[in-house]
Amino acid sequence: MITKKPGELDHPPVAFDGSSTPAHRGMIVRQTEPLNVEMPFDALDRFVTRTEDFFIRCHFPIPEIPRDRWRLRIGGEVAQPFELNWEELRKMPDSSITATIECAGNGREFLSPKVSGAQWERGAVGNAVWTGVLLKHVLERAAMKPSATEIILTGTDQGEIEDAPRPGGKIHYARSLPVAKARDDVLLAWQMNGTDLTSAHGFPLRAIVPGWYGMASVKWLSDIVVTDRPFVGYYQSVDYAYWQRTMGEPSLVPITEMQVKAQIARPGPLERVPRGQSYRMRGAAWSCAAEIVKIEVSTDGGVRWTEARLGDEHDRYSWRMWEYAWLTPTNSGKATIMVRAFDAKGHTQPKERDPDRGGYIINEVLRMDVEVGD
Ligand SMILES: Nc1nc2c(c(=O)[nH]1)N[C@H]1C(S)=C(S)[C@@H](COP(=O)(O)O)O[C@H]1N2
Ligand SMILES: [Mo]
Numbered sequence: 001m002i003t004k005k006p007g008e009l010d011h012p013p014v015a016f017d018g019s020s021t022p023a024h025r026g027m028i029v030r031q032t033e034p035l036n037v038e039m040p041f042d043a044l045d046r047f048v049t050r051t052e053d054f055f056i057r058c059h060f061p062i063p064e065i066p067r068d069r070w071r072l073r074i075g076g077e078v079a080q081p082f083e084l085n086w087e088e089l090r091k092m093p094d095s096s097i098t099a100t101i102e103c104a105g106n107g108r109e110f111l112s113p114k115v116s117g118a119q120w121e122r123g124a125v126g127n128a129v130w131t132g133v134l135l136k137h138v139l140e141r142a143a144m145k146p147s148a149t150e151i152i153l154t155g156t157d158q159g160e161i162e163d164a165p166r167p168g169g170k171i172h173y174a175r176s177l178p179v180a181k182a183r184d185d186v187l188l189a190w191q192m193n194g195t196d197l198t199s200a201h202g203f204p205l206r207a208i209v210p211g212w213y214g215m216a217s218v219k220w221l222s223d224i225v226v227t228d229r230p231f232v233g234y235y236q237s238v239d240y241a242y243w244q245r246t247m248g249e250p251s252l253v254p255i256t257e258m259q260v261k262a263q264i265a266r267p268g269p270l271e272r273v274p275r276g277q278s279y280r281m282r283g284a285a286w287s288c289a290a291e292i293v294k295i296e297v298s299t300d301g302g303v304r305w306t307e308a309r310l311g312d313e314h315d316r317y318s319w320r321m322w323e324y325a326w327l328t329p330t331n332s333g334k335a336t337i338m339v340r341a342f343d344a345k346g347h348t349q350p351k352e353r354d355p356d357r358g359g360y361i362i363n364e365v366l367r368m369d370v371e372v373g374d
């Protein structure tokens with residue numbers, strides 16, 4: 001077993017070698033084309049994730065969109081279809097929300113048997129301050145028809161799908177939202193943490209769908225189409241879908257809300273913790289349904305559970321930091337640590353993996369082995 005000294009990170013900092021910018025230094029690069037990077041979660045030390053530490057998940061090459069040539073088109077089941085340019089967009093009323101985004105495949109590396117897809121460990125999640133206009137204002141201006149049931153958001157990025165089943169030729173990245181969510185709190189954001197979006201995070205405009213897994217927050221937004229029927233695009237019904245049972249039989253449904261989940265940042269999976277000392281265990285937890293109200297930690301493989309201390313900062317759609325002073329065993333050896341979260345609506349994490357979820361929605365309680373020693 002590989003062990004690390006206390007304080008040492010799980011992963012050596014990995015510099016992104018695909019460009020001369022230092023933007024991805026310290027991040028774990030899963031793929032360079034398209035760009036997929038995650039944060040080394042051991043490094044978690046703040047409530048709001050710095051933009052340079054925020055994971056990047058792309059299906060296609062990042063489109064470079066000149067601001068003055070960018071347009072947002074709104075059409076479909078609306079009385080007044082229209083188009084916005086950058087200046088017009090920025091005149092719309094703005095608001096900000098702090099929201100956690102987790103990729104639905106975050107934690108895939110821990111699944112056994114292995115499933116295909118990017119082998120995300122714990123770092124495909126982040127919490128940022130997003131600023132833009134609420135989607136509802138844009139929809140009001142377009143005057144949706146009563147027939148409207150869903151809103152399709154489409155990005156400028158495009159490419160071919162590699163694995164079957166797949167459509168022929170290039171497609172755009174697109175996802176839909178039910179009208180109720182679109183009219184509630186969905187933001188069309190042009191800023192992340194107080195500055196314009198970077199191209200990797202969706203410049204000039206992206207959706208932020210609070211509480212939902214990341215796939216819903218469409219980047220490089222170009223088209224909003226109001227529709228009167230369920231959208232069954234590739235990233236809605238083939239990818240980012242899972243099997244839901246009705247009367248025992250599975251049907252494929254789109255992935256939506258983030259399920260309650262806690263992650264341990266420190267110690268990392270292969271970290272060596274000092275014996276007979278107080279070790280500051282820490283991490284973060286989130287849930288779509290309601291705020292996190294309790295975190296429990298076990299350091300004996302799930303026999304006993306003790307409450308952890310919650311961080312002071314919290315917000316409706318943000319993660320909650322937690323920490324726990326672990327009095328480590330006096331004898332050297334292996335310890336199995338676990339954590340579980342509870343939200344204000346009483347949800348907690350499943351003990352077992354549900355195979356109907358495929359490679360997504362990974363919120364079952366994980367067992368993590370750490371080495372206790374000198
Ligand atoms: N247009 C477009 N939007 C997209 C994607 C994409 O590939 N293209 N990836 C989605 C997925 S799967 C996730 S998890 C989030 C990640 O957002 P981030 O790269 O800003 O962290 O963007 C979503 N929006
Ligand atoms: Mo994702």
